[in-house]
Amino acid sequence: MASSEMYHSTPLLFRYIWNEVVFLLTKTTIMESNQVCQSCGYPMKKDKQGGGTEKDGSISKKYCSMCYANGSFLTPSTIDTAEKMQMFCIDQMKKSGINGIFAWLATRAIPRLERWR
Numbered sequence: 001m002a003s004s005e006m007y008h009s010t011p012l013l014f015r016y017i018w019n020e021v022v023f024l025l026t027k028t029t030i031m032e033s034n035q036v037c038q039s040c041g042y043p044m045k046k047d048k049q050g051g052g053t054e055k056d057g058s059i060s061k062k063y064c065s066m067c068y069a070n071g072s073f074l075t076p077s078t079i080d081t082a083e084k085m086q087m088f089c090i091d092q093m094k095k096s097g098i099n100g101i102f103a104w105l106a107t108r109a110i111p112r113l114e115r116w117r
Protein backbone atom coordinates (compact mmCIF):
# COMPACT_ATOMS: atom_id res chain seq x y z
CA MET A 1 0.00 0.00 0.00
CA ALA A 2 2.78 2.40 0.96
CA SER A 3 4.51 2.03 -2.40
CA SER A 4 1.35 2.74 -4.37
CA GLU A 5 0.72 5.84 -2.25
CA MET A 6 4.21 7.03 -3.02
CA TYR A 7 3.70 6.39 -6.70
CA HIS A 8 0.57 8.52 -6.75
CA SER A 9 2.05 11.42 -4.79
CA THR A 10 5.25 11.65 -6.84
CA PRO A 11 3.89 13.63 -9.80
CA LEU A 12 2.47 16.26 -7.44
CA LEU A 13 5.72 16.56 -5.52
CA PHE A 14 7.64 16.74 -8.76
CA ARG A 15 5.36 19.47 -10.04
CA TYR A 16 5.81 21.43 -6.81
CA ILE A 17 9.63 21.24 -6.96
CA TRP A 18 9.59 22.04 -10.66
CA ASN A 19 7.47 25.15 -10.07
CA GLU A 20 9.89 26.34 -7.39
CA VAL A 21 12.88 25.85 -9.71
CA VAL A 22 11.17 27.70 -12.54
CA PHE A 23 10.16 30.50 -10.16
CA LEU A 24 13.73 30.97 -8.89
CA LEU A 25 15.16 30.87 -12.40
CA THR A 26 12.75 33.45 -13.80
CA LYS A 27 13.13 35.63 -10.70
CA THR A 28 16.92 35.81 -11.03
CA THR A 29 16.66 36.40 -14.77
CA ILE A 30 14.33 39.36 -14.21
CA MET A 31 16.43 40.78 -11.38
CA GLU A 32 19.65 40.52 -13.37
CA SER A 33 18.23 42.28 -16.38
CA ASN A 34 15.04 44.27 -16.11
CA GLN A 35 15.50 44.72 -19.82
CA VAL A 36 12.61 42.45 -20.67
CA CYS A 37 9.30 43.53 -22.15
CA GLN A 38 6.99 44.30 -19.20
CA SER A 39 4.05 42.80 -21.09
CA CYS A 40 5.34 39.50 -22.51
CA GLY A 41 8.80 39.01 -20.95
CA TYR A 42 10.64 39.03 -24.27
CA PRO A 43 14.30 40.18 -23.92
CA MET A 44 14.48 43.74 -25.24
CA LYS A 45 18.00 43.09 -26.56
CA LYS A 46 16.56 40.52 -28.97
CA ASP A 47 13.95 42.93 -30.27
CA LYS A 48 15.15 43.90 -33.74
CA GLN A 49 13.43 47.28 -33.45
CA GLY A 50 14.80 47.92 -29.95
CA GLY A 51 11.32 48.22 -28.44
CA GLY A 52 7.79 49.37 -29.17
CA THR A 53 6.99 52.95 -30.13
CA GLU A 54 5.32 55.71 -28.14
CA LYS A 55 2.76 58.12 -29.66
CA ASP A 56 5.54 60.63 -30.41
CA GLY A 57 7.56 57.96 -32.23
CA SER A 58 10.16 57.46 -29.52
CA ILE A 59 11.22 53.94 -28.57
CA SER A 60 9.60 52.44 -25.47
CA LYS A 61 12.01 51.07 -22.87
CA LYS A 62 9.29 49.01 -21.23
CA TYR A 63 7.54 47.19 -24.03
CA CYS A 64 8.74 45.29 -27.10
CA SER A 65 7.72 45.97 -30.70
CA MET A 66 5.44 42.89 -30.75
CA CYS A 67 3.34 44.17 -27.84
CA TYR A 68 3.37 47.93 -28.23
CA ALA A 69 3.16 50.49 -31.06
CA ASN A 70 2.10 54.16 -31.27
CA GLY A 71 1.52 54.30 -27.53
CA SER A 72 -0.92 51.39 -27.28
CA PHE A 73 -0.86 47.62 -26.88
CA LEU A 74 -1.09 45.38 -29.91
CA THR A 75 -2.49 42.42 -27.99
CA PRO A 76 -6.28 41.95 -28.37
CA SER A 77 -8.31 43.90 -25.79
CA THR A 78 -9.81 40.62 -24.53
CA ILE A 79 -6.39 39.81 -23.06
CA ASP A 80 -6.64 41.57 -19.72
CA THR A 81 -5.09 39.09 -17.27
CA ALA A 82 -1.67 37.45 -16.95
CA GLU A 83 -3.26 34.01 -17.46
CA LYS A 84 -4.85 35.05 -20.77
CA MET A 85 -1.56 36.62 -21.84
CA GLN A 86 0.28 33.38 -21.07
CA MET A 87 -2.18 31.36 -23.16
CA PHE A 88 -1.95 33.93 -25.96
CA CYS A 89 1.87 33.87 -26.00
CA ILE A 90 2.05 30.06 -25.90
CA ASP A 91 -0.38 29.97 -28.82
CA GLN A 92 1.64 32.52 -30.81
CA MET A 93 4.91 30.70 -30.15
CA LYS A 94 3.46 27.33 -31.14
CA LYS A 95 2.20 28.89 -34.38
CA SER A 96 5.73 30.03 -35.17
CA GLY A 97 7.04 26.51 -34.59
CA ILE A 98 8.38 26.89 -31.05
CA ASN A 99 8.31 23.80 -28.83
CA GLY A 100 5.32 23.76 -26.46
CA ILE A 101 7.40 23.08 -23.37
CA PHE A 102 9.74 25.94 -24.17
CA ALA A 103 6.76 28.21 -24.82
CA TRP A 104 5.29 27.24 -21.45
CA LEU A 105 8.61 27.95 -19.69
CA ALA A 106 9.08 31.26 -21.46
CA THR A 107 5.72 32.54 -20.22
CA ARG A 108 6.22 31.66 -16.53
CA ALA A 109 7.42 35.16 -15.65
CA ILE A 110 4.44 37.00 -17.17
CA PRO A 111 2.39 37.36 -13.93
CA ARG A 112 5.32 39.21 -12.34
CA LEU A 113 5.71 41.78 -15.12
CA GLU A 114 4.69 45.39 -14.57
CA ARG A 115 1.69 45.35 -16.93
CA TRP A 116 -0.03 42.51 -15.04
CA ARG A 117 0.65 43.51 -11.46
Ligand SMILES: [Zn+2]
Nearest residue numbers: 037040064067
Ligand atom coordinates in the same frame (compact mmCIF):
# COMPACT_ATOMS: atom_id res chain seq x y z
ZN1 LIG B 1 6.35 42.22 -25.45
